[in-house]
Amino acid sequence: MNMLKPERIGLDDFADQPVHVCGKAFVAHKSGALFWPAEQALIVSDLHLEKGSSYAAYGQMLPPYDTRETLQKLAALIDRYDPETVICLGDSLHDQGGAARMDAGDVESLRMLQEDRDWIWITGNHDPKIDRVLAGYVMPEIVVGGIALRHEPRPGARTHEIAGHFHPAARLVFHGTSLRRPCFVGNRLRLVMPAFGAFTGGLNILNAVFEPLFGDDGLDVWMLGHEGLYPVAPRLLRDD
Amino acid sequence: MPKPKLNVPRKPTKNPETTTRQSVKAGARKAPRNAALVATTVAKKTRRTRSTAESETLPPEIAAWFTRRGWKPRPHQLALLDAARERRSTLLIAPTGAGKTLAGFLPSLISIHNGQKKKIGAGLFTLYISPLKALAADVERNLTHPIEEMGLKVRTETRTGDTSLARRQRQRVKPPHILLTTPEQVALLLSHPDAPYLFADLDTIILDELHALAASKRGDLLALDLARLRKLAPDVMTIGLSATVARPSELRGYLVPQTDPEAETRLAEIVTVKGGAKPVIEILEAENEIPWTGHTARYAMREVLEAIGRHKLSLIFVNTRMQAEFAFQELWRLNDDNLPIALHHGSLEAAQRKKVEAAMAAGKLRAVVATSTLDLGIDWGDVDLVIHLGAPKGASRLLQRIGRSNHRLDEPSQAILVPGNRFEVLECRAAQQAAEAGDQDATLSRSGALDVLAQHVLGMACQAPFDPHALFDEVRSALPYAGLTRTQFDRTVEFVSTGGYALKSYERFAKLRPAENGKLRVAHPRIVQQYRLNIGTIVDAPHLKVRLVSSRGGKKNIARIGGRVLGEIEEYFAEQLTPGDTFVFAGQVLRFEGIRDTEVFVSRAAAEDPMVPSYDGGKFPLSTHLAGRVRAMLANPSVWSALPNPVANWLELQTERSVVPAPDEVLIETFPRGNRHFLVAYPFEGRLAHQTLGMLLTRRLDRIGANPVGFVANDYALAVWARGDISNLISEGRLSLAKLFDEDMLGDDLDAWLAESALMKRTFRLAAVIAGLIERRHPGKVKSGRQVTISTDLIYDVLRRHDPGHLLLEAAWADAATGLLDIKRLGTFLSRIKERIRHQTLDHVSPLAVPVLLEIGVELVYGQDRDAILRDAADELIREATGDMRT
DSSP states (O other): OOOOOGGGGTOOOOSEEEEEETTEEEEEETTSOEEEGGGTEEEEOOOOBTHHHHHHTTTOOOOTTHHHHHHHHHHHHHHHHOOSEEEEOSOOBSSTTHHHHSOHHHHHHHHHHHTTSEEEEEOOSSOSSOOGGGOSEEESEEEETTEEEESSOOTTOOSEEEEOSSOEEEEEEETTEEEEEEEEEEOSSEEEOOOOSTTOOOEETTSGGGHHHHTTSOOEEEEEOSSOEEEOOGGGEEOO | OOOOOOOOOOOOOSOTTEEEEOOOBOTTOOOOTTOOOOOOOOOOOOOOOOOOOHHHHSOHHHHHHHHHHTOOOOHHHHHHHHHHHTTOOEEEEOOTTSOHHHHHHHHHHHHHHHTOSOOOSSOOOEEEEOSOHHHHHHHHHHHHHHHHHHTOOOOEEEESTTSOHHHHHHHHHSOOSEEEEOHHHHHHHHTSTTHHHHHTTOOEEEETTHHHHTTSHHHHHHHHHHHHHHHHSTTOEEEEEEOOOSOHHHHHHHHSOOSSTTTOOBOOEEEEEOOSSOOEEEEOOOSSOOOSSOSSOGGGHHHHHHHHHHSSOEEEEOSSHHHHHHHHHHHHHHOTTOOOEEEEOTTBOHHHHHHHHHHHHTTOOSEEEEOGGGOSSOOOSOOOEEEEESOOSSHHHHHHHHTTSOOOTTSOOEEEEEOSSHHHHHHHHHHHHHHHHTOOOOOOOOOOOHHHHHHHHHHHHHHSOBOHHHHHHHHHTSGGGTTOOHHHHHHHHHHHHHOOOSSOOOGGGOSEEEOGGGOEEESOHHHHHHHHHTOOSOOOOOEEEEEEOOOOOSSTTOOOOOOOEEEEEEHHHHHTOOTTOEEEETTEEEEEEEEETTEEEEEEOOOSSOOOOOOOTTOOOOOHHHHHHHHHHHHOGGGGGGSOHHHHHHHHHHHHHSOOOOTTOEEEEEEEETTEEEEEEOOOSOHHHHHHHHHHHHHHHHHHTOOEEEEEEOSSOEEEEESSOHHHHHHTTSSOHHHHTOGGGGTHHHHHHHTTOHHHHHHHHHHHHHHTSSOOOOTTSOOOOTTTSOOHHHHHHHHHHHOTTOHHHHHHHHHHHHTTTOHHHHHHHHHHTTTOEEEEEOSSOOGGGHHHHHTBTTBOOBOOOHHHHHHHHHHHHHHHHTTOOOO
């Protein structure tokens, strides 16, 4: 049955909400981005730019618009939060040749986003190096306010961290229907961010690879919807 | 192919059973794309009358075989021989049991036996193409017998996906005389460089069950392959075998090349065998009262069982697999005499199906509950009764299914229809009348799908470098593509090569590269591999195997020793089960234990009464033709007395409480119920069109401020419920029904809805797979991590935003119009009811509205927005956190 849409109950913006990570206040956005008000920093992970053209090189002609789409999404967030710093948590490019394949117009749009703010590329396994044409600072990880921002989370390490890499997704089985969406997943020690790129899929957070990260410590899960993001009790989640 | 020279109706043949007509020109009219092909026969000159005695026609071996059997060649078999002698492509329309298959093969058998032809290629003489691989195997059995008995030196072989690789390779070099195969295999053979050699001697192509193939994407693919085969073997002749259809001209045009599609539609000759005795169709009246809703016919199972008891072998047809499982379960619950009753549907394990088929053929069974898997011409045994549970939804489908019983032409087939609910009584009556009148449902004429064309273009490039101009002409010679424009063709080639995007960034990855003389060739051998793995137009929803394991309770995820595989179910169905859920499958009540890799683990459940989640594999919408008859019946009270009492009373009550609409009207009732306001419309246009209509009405009502909450649709009606008082809005003039149902809803509203429609995304996925944009998931291959596969939903969203004119969106749209969204039918409906809306404001629900309202909670309620589930789940968390778990 159709439920009330948020606008009908008088809330016109459901798109983001405050979350606490490692004891600090953040704002999580339904697009999968994280805004850090205290640092005026916008964090996104796993853009996988030029994934389409990477497939095309092997004969599968996926639409060449994923970079444009991802950058447009990012531009909307930059408009919304006007961050001083943008941090991309690795796998920003789908492969090493990605920057060279980027459409000149897309490079131009990226440059415009980078104006007047710091841009940090954290390197990832897909992009151990970042082509100079993409400007910005390149670093393997960065520690801000006691929280390490890196691509791949480090199981066991007792540091606080925000990472990406795994493209977490959750499958909710509720009221007889099943719904699979990307999600933020975290506990007191770390947060793993969903992939932001237009053509990225997701890995179920009940998969064994997440176990060393979260153990039996209990999870906080926010699933991304079309209109907002929603905290969901882990007991409602299922493996694929 | 010689131009049709003569256009004379033949002198009537001796036998009144058979009529033949010459190849005809459909006049020199402009044939608009999609125009219904009207065969206007133009006479020119009389052909030599057939005087050949049978003994002259047939070689002694074959004549002797007929004599030994005490048979005589049937007139249509001789007519086909005649046509073949003059190399005329022919459509044979005949009911089951008329010796259709032998008629198709006889010309080839004689020619091969006489050995007139000089071999220039591999020696493949006849290609037989059928929609089912099982049918190819069955026909081979039925063909090798006569060949052996006749003592002919004719080699026949089958080639399907199941044929071993070694054998398939050998068949390309040293083929048999007659190869029996499927459209997909033909496409594969044509993509090999040696195709010209293999098909050089091809004399005859036989297309079996053409009515089941032609109007589909598989039919499009086959049409393109026929065009290529004609190129490789210019003198080849086609023979189409078909059941009775409403518009034979479409099939006739399919069989011959369209040399000048704008000037004339060329048609093959036609030979028609009139059906023998008319079928005897009864509508079952059970002791229990017929229910308001549902399709299971549970109320009548005792009578069904009794009917089985009175016959040798009954085929029990149902429309969905869920119904098959249910009926099987119910029959066995009542089956005190232990009559051997079996189950047969597409999801069962192949071995299990084969067992049932063998038992049928051996006469060991008394009844088989089946879905459409037994629709087509396979001959499994001596069926003397067909029972149809639930309404047949279409006149042609009913006749096809009835044809499964009694393969002797002279005796009538016996059939019993068992309506599932009150509306279905009307529908069964309509189907009965249609069968009586011999009426068929008209299939929509279709233009060839562009995703199929894309697949074919790549296949042709794999065969050899091709000249685009020549390929365009070749493609247009296939009837479904006769209206193809050069621009569409060029865009399709561009799509195959670089994806065809407005943003031309993939030129350097192009799959097709220029070769000599303006030809195009594949850029890399890898592309050929990709093509072969992704061929075909059948894209199944991903399926999971169902494996029986012992139920030991205990901890989940314990590796259990796998038991028997029972069959396959759709992934989406499995995904919504939670461990402990029970459902019926393969005739047993099963308990869902979990999913591992590509398998669903189940155990036998103790429960007698399973919770049966509706899973809808294979629901057909009500055909336009039957819908028309139902509307007429409803509008004519004088025929109600012939209906069962509860149904007649129900309709009487409707006239007292509300009205029954005239056949050309649509009735719309509005009334309050509970704390909601309902709008119920009765378009009778089938579930798919109603679902689309429901989505669009909800959007519009929302804009007007009626606050719609949800809707439900069945084959006859749809109900929308809202918080706002709809009756009031209408009486105050704030809501105009004429405007609400205006055709313009198919504009912006439809467009906006399509952007997020799950059905549209599903349609897009099919087109994307067929066109080769994304690769097929191959069964058996363990699911690769989801983070590496790219969902077509994402591609769809991105394409709509950045390249809305893209070829694949166009192809998906064309599919949606006739497929899952049935927009074409909805469009016809909306224009039909202009100024024909009959509105009734009521205080209560009307009798006619009861069935559709009862579907609420049974049928999926549409318009459900997915965020709602997330919101509910989030609320649950909040309740949990605040300690309020009581609600």
